[in-house]
Amino acid sequence: MTAAGGALDASLIEPERRRFRAIPAPLLPATIMMIILLVAPLAVLLSYSVLEVNGAAVEGGISFATFGRLLSSRYFWFLFGRTFAIALGVTLLCLVIGYPIAFLITRVHGWLRAVILVAVAAPLLTSGIIRAFAWIVILGKQGLVNFALTSTGLVDEPVSLLFQVRSVVIGMTQLLLPFMVIPLISAIQDVPAETTHAARNLGASEFRIFWRVLIPQTVPGAAAGITLVFALGYSEFTLAMLLGGGSFNYLSIYIYDSMTSLLDWGRGAAAAALLLASSLLTVVILNLVVRRLTRWSRQIN
Amino acid sequence: MVQADQLERGAVGGAPGGVPPAPRTRAADAGWRIILHGVAAIGLIMLVVPTLIIIITSFDTRNFIGFPPAGFALERFDRLVHDQAIIDAAVTSLSVAVAAVLLDVVLAVPAAIAFVRREFAGKSFLLAFLQIPLMLPGIVIGIALLIFISTIGIDLSLGMLVLGHVVLTFPFVLRITMSRMERADIALEEAARNLGASRLVVFGRIQLPYLAPGIVAGAAFAFLSSFDNLTVSLFLTPVGDMTLPVHLFFLMRYDLDPVVAAVATVQVLATLTIIVVGLRVAGEDAIVST
Numbered sequence: 001m002t003a004a005g006g007a008l009d010a011s012l013i014e015p016e017r018r019r020f021r022a023i024p025a026p027l028l029p030a031t032i033m034m035i036i037l038l039v040a041p042l043a044v045l046l047s048y049s050v051l052e053v054n055g056a057a058v059e060g061g062i063s064f065a066t067f068g069r070l071l072s073s074r075y076f077w078f079l080f081g082r083t084f085a086i087a088l089g090v091t092l093l094c095l096v097i098g099y100p101i102a103f104l105i106t107r108v109h110g111w112l113r114a115v116i117l118v119a120v121a122a123p124l125l126t127s128g129i130i131r132a133f134a135w136i137v138i139l140g141k142q143g144l145v146n147f148a149l150t151s152t153g154l155v156d157e158p159v160s161l162l163f164q165v166r167s168v169v170i171g172m173t174q175l176l177l178p179f180m181v182i183p184l185i186s187a188i189q190d191v192p193a194e195t196t197h198a199a200r201n202l203g204a205s206e207f208r209i210f211w212r213v214l215i216p217q218t219v220p221g222a223a224a225g226i227t228l229v230f231a232l233g234y235s236e237f238t239l240a241m242l243l244g245g246g247s248f249n250y251l252s253i254y255i256y257d258s259m260t261s262l263l264d265w266g267r268g269a270a271a272a273a274l275l276l277a278s279s280l281l282t283v284v285i286l287n288l289v290v291r292r293l294t295r296w297s298r299q300i301n
Numbered sequence: 302m303v304q305a306d307q308l309e310r311g312a313v314g315g316a317p318g319g320v321p322p323a324p325r326t327r328a329a330d331a332g333w334r335i336i337l338h339g340v341a342a343i344g345l346i347m348l349v350v351p352t353l354i355i356i357i358t359s360f361d362t363r364n365f366i367g368f369p370p371a372g373f374a375l376e377r378f379d380r381l382v383h384d385q386a387i388i389d390a391a392v393t394s395l396s397v398a399v400a401a402v403l404l405d406v407v408l409a410v411p412a413a414i415a416f417v418r419r420e421f422a423g424k425s426f427l428l429a430f431l432q433i434p435l436m437l438p439g440i441v442i443g444i445a446l447l448i449f450i451s452t453i454g455i456d457l458s459l460g461m462l463v464l465g466h467v468v469l470t471f472p473f474v475l476r477i478t479m480s481r482m483e484r485a486d487i488a489l490e491e492a493a494r495n496l497g498a499s500r501l502v503v504f505g506r507i508q509l510p511y512l513a514p515g516i517v518a519g520a521a522f523a524f525l526s527s528f529d530n531l532t533v534s535l536f537l538t539p540v541g542d543m544t545l546p547v548h549l550f551f552l553m554r555y556d557l558d559p560v561v562a563a564v565a566t567v568q569v570l571a572t573l574t575i576i577v578v579g580l581r582v583a584g585e586d587a588i589v590s591t
Contacts, residue, residue: 022422026412030471103337104338104341123349126351127546133565252440269448
């Protein structure tokens with residue numbers, strides 16, 4: 001009782017002082033849970049990627065044969081490149097659409113602002129599966145877009161828009177756009193209003209203000225959005241599976257197929273390890289590029 | 302002020318021909334504004350339309366998926382309430398989510414208080430460690446747990462699925478509760494301690510009531526992400542006990558059953574209710590910390 005009280009008082013009086021103390025008891029259950037249910041499973045996953053695995057069972061010692069098989073396969077590199085390109089494309093689309101939306105939100109007030117904020121948050125009401133369903137209703141042969149195209153006479157026959165790369169890109173852009181807009185809003189709000197006013201008074205055009213004042217000052221916010229959208233898009237599964245159709249392939253689908261229908265857990269584990277590693281590497285590189293850009297934009301200013 | 306100075310150099314010094322004549326600038330400004338607003342409008346329409354389309358489609362009378370609807374009726378909802386497989390899946394999802402959220406709260410609330418009130422070696426490392434699930438792709442967590450469970454020789458069960466969801470959703474409750482705890486008045490706790498209240502009394506009478514709105518917000522968030530989860534459930538769901546997202550996933554993969562539209566509409570309305578109620582209870586906390 002007294003000992004515990006003393007410890008509490010000390011931490012109240014000198015919160016800054018750093019001395020070695022063990023992890024407090026209230027944190028132990030959560031820490032132990034994460035070690036058992038996250039660290040141990042990830043370790044087993046990694047071990048599966050470097051052990052000889054037949055089907056779902058470990059059969060031998062350490063061997064990098066599975067990685068070797070993957071990395072020497074042309075198809076796997078194609079898959080890698082394709083997943084990377086689609087995630088990057090979605091990120092760029094989110095950036096191009098997200099900036100004007102975030103910009104607009106900071107320029108309007110009252111009910112209009114509320115409506116736009118609700119529009120940005122509205123997609124978060126639906127899961128990936130439901131959104132995939134919505135895109136099937138919109139892009140399908142009997143869907144909204146084809147109805148518009150045929151009834152205006154732009155096309156005679158319904159065109160197929162679903163189950164291709166572009167339907168996946170559209171679906172993923174819509175899914176991830178809020179993750180780009182939200183960090184951008186706070187970044188644009190942090191740009192002092194005087195800077196844009198000053199630029200306007202000095203005769204700068206709106207175009208110039210956007211590119212030379214706003215964009216350079218919001219690079220860190222954009223970086224947060226880019227990192228988030230890329231990482232989520234790179235490992236996206238639901239929309240790739242449901243909007244891509246049977247022949248569409250994506251890294252996450254490859255992992256899913258390895259784990260389920262093909263029952264090749266070694267390959268699934270190795271591909272998952274490569275997915276994680278490449279995603280981390282890309283995020284690190286992106287952040288380095290952004291740091292460079294921030295320095296560069298300061299120099300411009 | 303410094304920025305304005307920098308800007309002056311950038312804006313004026315950067316234009317080789319000086320400031321362009323006013324009329325041309327105004328026309329260019331209008332053009333640029335149209336482009337910006339046009340792109341923003343397309344983006345906003347893209348964000349909103351899918352949700353609206355789902356709600357409208359769920360009242361369609363046809364037995365295939367299309368738009369616009371041929372008529373308006375409650376047929377799809379009628380099919381939904383008689384579809385035992387969907388109802389069972391929804392009940393499974395609900396039970397899994399409730400169990401996971403309860404465990405989340407039990408684990409996260411004491412942890413959140415300790416993180417804010419105590420100093421110890423490696424605190425920031427531990428905080429980052431406990432939030433790792435937020436940064437990992439769901440599919441990686443899912444297959445890691447699947448391989449782990451089968452390696453130690455446990456059968457898939459709803460209990461294991463709940464634990465998988467706890468890993469995924471625990472960080473939400475931790476973060477939101479912590480951000481509320483950071484604003485708690487330490488003087489109240491000190492006063493109570495000095496008057497002889499035990500730690501348990503301080504927790505039960507002071508900290509817990511203050512944290513309640515944050516806990517509700519965190520729990521609502523955790524509940525929604527558990528209820529909607531596909532990538533972890535897909536690997537851990539026991540045969541014959543599918544969660545709703547897993548059931549819908551297979552329904553959509555193999556034949557596009559229009560009943561999905563009705564499920565989606567119900568889910569949108571339920572989510573909206575949870576968010577509105579959560580915001581009411583939690584006040585600004587939910588927005589501040591998420």
